[in-house]
Amino acid sequence: MNRFDTRARRMSKDYAYLELKQKIICGDLEPDQIVREENLAALLEISRTPLREAIQRLEIEEFLIRQRNGRLKVASVTKQEVKEIFQIRSMLEGFIAREAAINAKEEDIQHLTAMLEKLRQSFKLGHRQDFVSYGFEFHDYLSEMSGLKTFEKILNILKDHALRYCRFVSKYGDWDVKADEEHSLILQKIAEKNPDAAEKAMQVHILRSLSTSIQRIEEIESDRKG
Structure with missing residues (x-):
């Protein structure tokens, strides 16, 4: 050859x-x-x-x-797997948000604001998969801002599995309005350079995404049994 x-x-x-x-x-x-x-x-x-x-x-x-x-x-989608993935994400990405708040520059805030505007418009228009894509871009940019390379490497192992669950939720239903509000709160706390609040806002956001994913899996399981 x-x-x-x-x-x-x-x-x-x-x-x-x-x-x-x-x-x-x-x-x-x-x-x-x-x-x-x-x-x-x-x-x-x-x-x-x-x-x-x-x-x-x-x-x-x-x-x-x-x-x-x-x-x-x-591979199946399971409540146990999504719990493990999102609980790990909540810890890692919470700390990433904390470091992003410490490191944030004005140009970072402007860039994140533009990203959230795209995310917000996709939410309003009901473009579910675009909403997921913009959300992950937002999270990826925070990882870059944090400078936590080892955290980023670990998250990259989980990322595609997490993305699968988020697209699964979007394929079979909508995210509620709080998902948009949560991103805005994370940005607000980062702009305020409040690392404790940024970490907490990120953890709440990811754990609510976990709750939504579990609810969607349970709804589909119930429909299949019915």
Whole structure:
């Protein structure tokens, strides 16, 4: 295999990995859905070899689960997993908000204000998935402001799983108006350079997101049983 073939193979397996991961996060491949290699290969228009390498990565990250019978399925969404993810986020991101309040410059506040305006407009217009995307951009920018590189690395491990749950909530219903208000309060406390209040506001926001996610999972479970 020459270097061009190697590069093409690497690109195709990376493409397969990113595409499948995105489809799982966005719910195009639904929780507990059985997936077959031949169908995925046809969907992505790639050969089975790079697809298998992509699948292995997604199994390691627990987006795909190999069952005892050898079949693959999309990972479930569970109350236990979302509790663990969001409780960890509340601790890490609370401290990130604290450090962001200490480090905040005027240009940071202006940038965050513009981001929240986009978030607010998406909320008003009912653009659920845009609301989620802008929310995560807001959180990512606070991570940069904090300068807490190790915190950021740990959060990046959780981020795609957390994003999956947030998109799940948005796919099957709306966030309530308090989600918008919570972001505004976080920014207000950061602008005031009040680290204690910024940390508390972030923790409250993430734990309310956890509560909303659990409620949505319970509603769907109830509907299925009914």
